[in-house]
Amino acid sequence: MKYPEGTLVRNTRAARVNHWITATCFVLLMVSGLSMFHPMLFWLSGLFGGGQWTRTIHPWIGIVLALSYAGLIVQFWRDNFWNRDDIRWLRSIVEVVVNDEAKVPEVGRFNAGQKFVFWTMALLVPALLATGLVIWQSYFGEATTIETQRAAELVHSWAAATAIMIWIIHVYAAIWVRGSVRAMTRGYVTPGWAWRHHRKWFRDLVTTGSTGPRPRG
Amino acid sequence: MTDLQSQDFIRISASTTTPPAARNHEVEVAKLIDVSRCIGCKACQAACMEWNNLRGDVGTFQGSYTNPADLGPHTWTLMRFTEHENATGDLEWLIRKDGCMHCADPGCLEACPAPGAIVQYANGIVDFVSQNCIGCGYCVKGCPFNIPRISAADSKSYKCTLCSDRVSVGMEPACVKACPTGAILFGSKTDMRSWAGERVEDLKGRGFEKAGLYDPPGVGGTHVMYVLPHADTPSIYAGLPGNPAISVFVDVWKGVLKPLALAGLAVTAVAGFLHWVITGTNEVEENDDRSAADFIKNHEGVAK
Numbered sequence: 001m002k003y004p005e006g007t008l009v010r011n012t013r014a015a016r017v018n019h020w021i022t023a024t025c026f027v028l029l030m031v032s033g034l035s036m037f038h039p040m041l042f043w044l045s046g047l048f049g050g051g052q053w054t055r056t057i058h059p060w061i062g063i064v065l066a067l068s069y070a071g072l073i074v075q076f077w078r079d080n081f082w083n084r085d086d087i088r089w090l091r092s093i094v095e096v097v098v099n100d101e102a103k104v105p106e107v108g109r110f111n112a113g114q115k116f117v118f119w120t121m122a123l124l125v126p127a128l129l130a131t132g133l134v135i136w137q138s139y140f141g142e143a144t145t146i147e148t149q150r151a152a153e154l155v156h157s158w159a160a161a162t163a164i165m166i167w168i169i170h171v172y173a174a175i176w177v178r179g180s181v182r183a184m185t186r187g188y189v190t191p192g193w194a195w196r197h198h199r200k201w202f203r204d205l206v207t208t209g210s211t212g213p214r215p216r217g
Numbered sequence: 218m219t220d221l222q223s224q225d226f227i228r229i230s231a232s233t234t235t236p237p238a239a240r241n242h243e244v245e246v247a248k249l250i251d252v253s254r255c256i257g258c259k260a261c262q263a264a265c266m267e268w269n270n271l272r273g274d275v276g277t278f279q280g281s282y283t284n285p286a287d288l289g290p291h292t293w294t295l296m297r298f299t300e301h302e303n304a305t306g307d308l309e310w311l312i313r314k315d316g317c318m319h320c321a322d323p324g325c326l327e328a329c330p331a332p333g334a335i336v337q338y339a340n341g342i343v344d345f346v347s348q349n350c351i352g353c354g355y356c357v358k359g360c361p362f363n364i365p366r367i368s369a370a371d372s373k374s375y376k377c378t379l380c381s382d383r384v385s386v387g388m389e390p391a392c393v394k395a396c397p398t399g400a401i402l403f404g405s406k407t408d409m410r411s412w413a414g415e416r417v418e419d420l421k422g423r424g425f426e427k428a429g430l431y432d433p434p435g436v437g438g439t440h441v442m443y444v445l446p447h448a449d450t451p452s453i454y455a456g457l458p459g460n461p462a463i464s465v466f467v468d469v470w471k472g473v474l475k476p477l478a479l480a481g482l483a484v485t486a487v488a489g490f491l492h493w494v495i496t497g498t499n500e501v502e503e504n505d506d507r508s509a510a511d512f513i514k515n516h517e518g519v520a521k
Contacts, residue, residue: 039231191509
């Protein structure tokens with residue numbers, strides 16, 4: 001598949017497939033998990049064939065998500081290192097929020113908000129995996145003490161709720177900043193988009209003659 | 218058997234609405250287990266298996282009269298034998314009939330995420346409704362007495378029902394009927410407490426100065442109570458907890474996090490929507506495209 005003439009590759013084919021596997025797993029886990037978390041949402045378990053099926057399938061989807069997110073870490077960690085630009089960007093968070101982007105300092109491939117999503121998920125996903133294994137009744141119900149399982153249950157619920165809140169921010173930001181969704185579905189952005197939102201990344205690509213997602217050399 | 222008493226639930230698991238409570242003057246029942254009168258014959262255990270049609274796999278000898286070794290999906294009550302050396306160096310053979318305590322504040326019910334999988338009747342009995350059970354094991358985490366057991370065969374949780382089917386039609390639980398020494402009694406909780414008082418007095422008169430009734434307040438009292446000759450140290454009776462209560466982890470999880478997290482998710486989503494309504498989307502403008510094109514033009518000739 002070729003990208004349209006003159007556009008920049010924002011996410012490679014592998015990164016996009018990896019992202020959407022993770023996203024599908026996340027949504028399924030969120031829906032099944034919430035159905036077992038709050039009585040008002042128990043009806044969501046019907047989407048999975050009832051409570052027993054929801055309980056059965058949730059941990060397996062979790063395993064897939066953990067593996068898939070590991071892939072995202074491999075593909076994206078280099079561009080998510082924290083640097084001084086991020087502090088400057090965070091100081092202008094008000095301008096970011098009110099779409100006054102001309103006053104926001106230039107950033108590289110990812111801004112501080114995107115890095116925040118990446119790293120918090122990089123912490124929460126392993127935490128959810130570890131605590132999830134502890135409370136996986138069918139296979140590990142006898143592996144740890146009940147007191148350990150109680151603590152794991154609390155941490156798992158808290159981490160999941162936090163992850164869902166970050167996910168809402170992530171999804172909304174993609175809708176809010178026009179052109180971002182296409183960057184993850186078809187993989188490309190226009191030069192104008194790159195100039196507006198990730199000017200340092202844009203400069204690095206152009207000056208090294210790269211079409212993305214990473215500068216040459 | 219819940220359909221027989223569907224109008225006197227006082228609690229239903231994972232329910233945010235008031236359960237049917239039309240029959241509101243049910244007498245609270247209780248089973249009283251007088252440890253001092255128990256001879257360890259296991260008639261109660263056999264009667265429980267017989268009435269409830271439970272036949273576990275035959276296990277192996279574990280060096281104890283406690284048989285099988287633990288409660289299980291097919292063992293809802295279990296005689297636990299402890300060889301205890303008392304302060305004067307004498308051996309005491311302590312025998313405790315273990316099983317669900319039918320707490321007034323049941324931790325299993327608080328933890329359960331499946332609507333109607335655990336119910337509490339107005340008479341105090343806490344019952345599992347297997348068809349609603351999803352097999353998650355949260356009841357195991359909620360229980361301060363380590364009672365529920367999940368079956369590996371059908372992923373349902375099981376425990377003593379206090380013979381809710383028998384009680385609902387005016388009969389006593391099977392274990393009570395089978396006990397040959399009167400060590401297990403069944404009646405209203407008030408009557409059982411007053412009879413226990415007499416038993417405790419009697420035991421004190423016979424040298425068991427620390428005798429007492431086990432009806433722990435940490436779980437709001439129980440509908441299965443023990444008369445213990447050594448009520449000051451319940452733990453010597455095969456680990457009966459001294460001051461049982463629902464774990465603080467379960468309380469925070471179900472009492473604080475459950476409503477707070479849902480509110481947090483709703484607030485985050487609403488905040489996003491309001492931002493969209495107030496500020497709108499962030500779109501690439503013409504001058505962005507122009508600046509980008511200029512920049513590219515100025516760098517033409519860079520190695521491809």
